[in-house]
Amino acid sequence: MNRAAKSPVTRHVVSINDLSNPEIEQVFDLAQGFLDELADKSRPYRIARSTDAGARHILASLFYEPSTRTRLSFESAMLRLGGENITSADPNTSSAAKGESLADSVRVVSNYADIMVIRHPRDGAARLAAEYSSIPVINGGDGSHEHPTQTLCDLFTLKTKKKNLRNLNVAIAGDLKGSRTVHSFVYALARFGAHIAPRPAPGMELPAHVDKRLREEFHCVMDPHAPFGALYRTPDEPHQPALFAEPESDILGRDEKMAAVYVTRFQKERWAEKNQDYPTVDADFLKRPEFLQASVLHPLPRVGELDAAVDSDSRAVYFQQAAYGVPVRMALIALLLGIRKGKSLRAVAGGFDKQRLPPYDQPRDEGLRCVNSNCIVHDSSELPYVRNKFHVIKVASPPAYKLRCAYCETDIEQFVVASKKHHWFTREIASLLHTDGQNFRELLAFSDASVAEKAGYRVRKHFGPHAESADAGTGTHGD
């Protein structure tokens, strides 16, 4: 209820990028400990003893889409930790059926529990939930956006099978467009130094904003002529130290073999009809030389794209990957709640790839809106609770600014910016966004000049250094 003045930071995990690399390593250290404890049959309770201090914390599961693995493994993790669960597994039996907004539901439920996991069909829904929650929110999958705890399980599985991710090639096959697990996973692979070999079903390539982000912000270089096809090469020196220490040696050169192939299903709930050429991973597929030592991962469920005959292949690790859901989620919950003495994510704000510019944040009915029609900001129930809120991203080369929706992280590259104060607008965004401390309260973005004009703004006529300094003289931008 009331938060104490000195209460620790409430951390949310909406994107895999909400965790720094060292924080992910901390999750895995703790997960390995839980895994060992769970495997110890001499302990009849099969419960991590050392977490007694956290006993009977409550996890609220709010699921607006079907789930078996994610929900049940979260609930099992909470029970194994000594905690408890309250669950809404079906929007048809919750107050959503009466028209309640997600924002209101989250505000209410955050008074009934200590931590919350949420799944929703809309991109960005989990970020909206985090804005309105007084307890930590974990994203259990939001539309086609992200599924960060699945990525933690995926990485943990790779860590167990391969000792080093740096420079390893990981193929990602199937519906790369609609699969939220893929989006979280490719960011993590790039951050830990792996190369990414996209193998999309026709028409189901990575979304443009994910592709650009890999190249512009994660410094990947797309090599269309790698020995076995297109590959994002991650630079030798990633931004943060790589997760795994020892490189693997092998017969094939590292450019010629795959360390893993990550298979995903066709997301039938997001697309109208299935592509006939959807790739299938089967015994034949795995006979290719580059896959001889490739672990086969799949976030599951599978619906035909991964042949059951592969189950008995020693390279198949997808059921183990699902099993790791319990210790990995135990670790994340324990760290978010600060259950274990001295082990907590709540001490600092944390996260990877922090924004250096303050967000652009305007009321919902003013100016530019997110261009992604599946973004939570376009959900009629949420209209009173969302804002036109974007992270301002500075692109290095060619120098430019773009706007990234604070909810669904879709980028907008073409827009004009108007000054509320001066009543003009300009395409030369840099002239307005150059001040770091600025909070953009005076600015209003529009999709293009005609919209800005309709809103009563005139084009800025005398543009140039001269005009800029004149501006600087007449206007004062508050903090």
Add this chain to the structure above:
Amino acid sequence: MNRAAKSPVTRHVVSINDLSNPEIEQVFDLAQGFLDELADKSRPYRIARSTDAGARHILASLFYEPSTRTRLSFESAMLRLGGENITSADPNTSSAAKGESLADSVRVVSNYADIMVIRHPRDGAARLAAEYSSIPVINGGDGSHEHPTQTLCDLFTLKTKKKNLRNLNVAIAGDLKGSRTVHSFVYALARFGAHIAPRPAPGMELPAHVDKRLREEFHCVMDPHAPFGALYRTPDEPHQPALFAEPESDILGRDEKMAAVYVTRFQKERWAEKNQDYPTVDADFLKRPEFLQASVLHPLPRVGELDAAVDSDSRAVYFQQAAYGVPVRMALIALLLGIRKGKSLRAVAGGFDKQRLPPYDQPRDEGLRCVNSNCIVHDSSELPYVRNKFHVIKVASPPAYKLRCAYCETDIEQFVVASKKHHWFTREIASLLHTDGQNFRELLAFSDASVAEKAGYRVRKHFGPHAESADAGTGTHGD
């Protein structure tokens, strides 16, 4: 299973009137204690320690209608008390889908748990459940009838914000016809001495039987010309001592200001289409002088009638109201189960406004039936389990008797009563119902004379004191 001979009374909370005023105060004392314990961050468990004796009691939640707040706050309350939950959140996945009656389901489930909360679309369903349950039944909302635990949260919120309810004006806005929370709330307001200002959407006034009950039994006087509109004035001396001790002083006279406005949503699940003139509470509404110090309450969910912009207004208390759901429900459960030493509702039968006459109780296929088509007695699944059962209510002025359905509490004022023994019927009910100890087994009520005649009864010809004594001589009414 088998109940011991000296077992305490099994108390149910189907109506707010099942609790006396002192019992409600007892709930609030305990709730305040739980609230303090939950807020104490030095206790890592966030569980009320002193309830260890009740650990692992089981609450069964049987929900035949959607719920988020009520179900999850009950389940959270049970867990915070150290108890456990079993849940049926969806009639489509319960044996109701196979056609099982509520009466049978309740009899079965009362063997699996220690206490039960039930929500159902039919008025009176919770009372039927209580008749068939061997464990305490709490009404989590039955059709348009009542929602007593919501009222406990509402009153507890008012108690926190206003120190005294007596003589305070509380506006109730919106769908007063279909909102079960309103019906429980107005009875409670009247009992604790508040004045009630109904602000219905057009055509959604309080049901006639609720209005009459406020006036006839709770001694409210409707004043249509109060300074800010129609008002039920509660008499200075309510039936029982008022809940709160200190009157509030203020600039406006007490007749000119509102202590609170209670907003309710349009109950779309009960009505065909929404009234266009449904009132909206927003910043403008709250600028009126009489609302300057009015707390804004809402049972939630809201669907447009309470503007999101009010959320940041200091008068908005509806999210706190929702948060109080946990400590208040913890207290009610603890008292019903007798978990805390010396604090139990099970010692006495209790309740407010006890009936002084024995009920009229006949088989389902004999005589008068409840006139409310949404009453549980008309549910085809329940036909074998319900009776034509009415409380006999004596109205003081003008002197009369009416029948109140024992399930949904809808009143019947016009009826005739027949004597099974003498084979005649009469409209002069008083002549038959004058004996207090009588159990009415010899009597059969019909909606009017023609129905009684069709059933083979003749009108009583020789009516009068003489006839009365003749009757007394020939018939003997059993106990």
Add this chain to the structure above:
Amino acid sequence: MNRAAKSPVTRHVVSINDLSNPEIEQVFDLAQGFLDELADKSRPYRIARSTDAGARHILASLFYEPSTRTRLSFESAMLRLGGENITSADPNTSSAAKGESLADSVRVVSNYADIMVIRHPRDGAARLAAEYSSIPVINGGDGSHEHPTQTLCDLFTLKTKKKNLRNLNVAIAGDLKGSRTVHSFVYALARFGAHIAPRPAPGMELPAHVDKRLREEFHCVMDPHAPFGALYRTPDEPHQPALFAEPESDILGRDEKMAAVYVTRFQKERWAEKNQDYPTVDADFLKRPEFLQASVLHPLPRVGELDAAVDSDSRAVYFQQAAYGVPVRMALIALLLGIRKGKSLRAVAGGFDKQRLPPYDQPRDEGLRCVNSNCIVHDSSELPYVRNKFHVIKVASPPAYKLRCAYCETDIEQFVVASKKHHWFTREIASLLHTDGQNFRELLAFSDASVAEKAGYRVRKHFGPHAESADAGTGTHGD
């Protein structure tokens, strides 16, 4: 996760015949103990204290069909034992909605829990689940096949009411064709020496394979002229010692009275339309002399076939029968998990009526398939995970072999067997199946000669003792 080398046997309870008679008695002994503990009101927790060692084991409930009694009583039992629950109550909110197979779901969930109960609309689904689970699977009802824990409740109720089952007459009324509870129950009755009086609704007789199995394998003799109608007479010396020791004495001879009548509802989810002549058990029915001392059982829910007026009859035991669900399921779970020191079903493989011949087991696309269209082997989601797998049953008189589907236990009596090695087939099955140790890997069954011919096999021309020995000389059947 990884199973230790010396781990105990993982026992499943898919059919009542998976438990031997002594094992059933062990369940009942433990259930009686739990019942006594639950009834002891001086113990405030109402939890079996002696099971502390099993605290916080997790039961996963996977329900693909609606349930109230089975799911909630299992969950209550787990909580009373000190355990915990994770629940998927609705296939529409689980990954089944995305097309995941039962086999995959079970493999995943068996990593999240310690024991599992499953309900599914397909016959044989629970056996498939058991094949893919690493934890004990309990069948909570699979199509029209079996419902063994209901039978344990039924038998336990009879044990409480009647001290001896041997030679007692038990009538089974209603939908004997579709009721899975009936199928498990009649096997158990025969095994414990009771006589079975089938009283089917017209057209809803026991399935042919159940009828034949009672006669051929449980040694029942159908007597169509018993005093009160058709009766399966169970032989005086059943295969294993009878459950109950003391025969009952009475006024009527034992041939003339019923010890119990077991009523079942019309299974509307399995049949197109209800028979108009569905029998109803009411006060009149129970007035017949043979029912004077008959306990009335019903697995519930009831939907009209058992009159509510019977509820107050002292012979009605169906609500007690439902209440026994908790202690009986507590006992079964405790034994399967080995919670109680020295009391475990995991020490030996166990089961009644073990197969003496190895199973016939071929890939799904080769040869004979199960003839039951509702068998799990025909579920399109499960096609990659099922096999054409049959138990080979030797019938004594007239000597013959038949194939029993390893999933749904439907029998196939007419088939031909081909030799993969010799490329011929024969109707004279005995000539091929005579060797006990044989695993039938060389054999392929077909529904008839024409199918075998289409598959490229020729009829075996030179059949006879001579040919047999020639075969034995040329062919070697692997182990």
